[in-house]
Amino acid sequence: MERTVRTTLTLPSELLEAADRMVSEGKAKSRNEFVAQALRHELATLQRAEIDAALAEMAQDPDYQAEVLRMEAEFAPASWEALSLGASQV
The missing domain is CATH 1.10.1220 (Arc Repressor Mutant)
Structure with a gap:
């Protein structure tokens, strides 16, 4: 209460x-x-x-933007793999 x-x-x-x-x-x-x-x-x-x-x-923070771009680059292969796997199961 x-x-x-x-x-x-x-x-x-x-x-x-x-x-x-x-x-x-x-x-x-x-x-x-x-x-x-x-x-x-x-x-x-x-x-x-x-x-x-x-x-x-x-x-607006350039350091934050750089970090986001770095993380996107790191995750790009995994994202592409997940997309490819999903498309092959359809």
């Missing part, structure tokens, strides 16, 4: 009203659940953005 901690939030009234509507429409069990879901969603979005930024930075 997930450990919970009580806290107090100050929200714009329109956000609280919208959250309450979602709860009353059955889209969340409670305000607490709705806020927790929203926080999880936003945190996941931010984490994905961080990963995307790191990957974009790697794509």
Whole structure:
């Protein structure tokens, strides 16, 4: 079971009203659940953005690009062999 901690939030009234509507429409069990879901969603979005930024930075890194090309060259014979074996079994 997930450990919970009580806290107090100050929200714009329109956000609280919208959250309450979602709860009353059955889209969340409670305000607490709705806020927790929203926080999880936003945190996941931010984490994905961080990963995307790191990957974009790697794509511009000449050392990383050289390493990728080296690995592709090393795996090329095995990839070709696997492709050839797959084609011969069809």
